[in-house]
Amino acid sequence: MVSKRDWLETGFAVLRQDGARALTVERLCSELDLTKGSFYHHFKGIAGFRTDLLAHFEAEHTSRFIAEAEKAGASARQRLQHLRDLVLDDKSGSDEVEIAIRSWALQDPEVHALQERVDRSRIDYLRTLWHELGGPEAEVEPMAKLLYLVLVGAQQVVPPIPASDLRDVYTLALRLAPPDREHSG
Numbered sequence: 373m374v375s376k377r378d379w380l381e382t383g384f385a386v387l388r389q390d391g392a393r394a395l396t397v398e399r400l401c402s403e404l405d406l407t408k409g410s411f412y413h414h415f416k417g418i419a420g421f422r423t424d425l426l427a428h429f430e431a432e433h434t435s436r437f438i439a440e441a442e443k444a445g446a447s448a449r450q451r452l453q454h455l456r457d458l459v460l461d462d463k464s465g466s467d468e469v470e471i472a473i474r475s476w477a478l479q480d481p482e483v484h485a486l487q488e489r490v491d492r493s494r495i496d497y498l499r500t501l502w503h504e505l506g507g508p509e510a511e512v513e514p515m516a517k518l519l520y521l522v523l524v525g526a527q528q529v530v531p532p533i534p535a536s537d538l539r540d541v542y543t544l545a546l547r548l549a550p551p552d553r554e555h556s557g
Contacts, residue, residue, distance in 0.1 A: 387473070
């Protein structure tokens with residue numbers, strides 16, 4: 373039996389392959405070799421599917437990474453390094469999904485609002501971690517943005533920067549963090 377998650381993951385695959393315009397009931401049913409009745413069992417039309425797909429994107433590509441990073445250790449450095457590893461080691465095709473969502477956000481207000489919320493949430497988390505590392509207050513916001521923009525930029529260049537090269541960039545950036553001066557709060 374195909375679950376709602378299966379439909380959503382298929383939606384990501386279609387989005388990666390052919391973009392948002394290809395997200396139709398017919399295409400999704402064809403990809404899963406199922407009937408429209410099965411689709412409507414899980415979703416209230418294509419608009420409901422798209423809303424659920426965006427919520428799934430936020431949960432899987434933002435909230436899950438933050439939650440897993442929080443479990444990684446007590447120090448901000450450990451959490452930041454774990455977050456880096458989670459993102460760079462992810463093999464789910466998330467880079468292609470990210471690119472497709474950003475492209476879709478240029479054309480659809482609902483997707484634009486989601487992308488803005490996701491970007492803000494990610495930068496806020498990086499800001500929190502960098503603040504806990506104890507660097508100068510004036511550097512917290514710029515460093516959070518720098519760390520995030522490195523990832524977004526690496527996804528946008530052609531060809532995309534490989535994870536191993538990106539890991540080297542983050543290792544270099546993390547050298548800017550103050551050593552062993554972490555504090556709470």
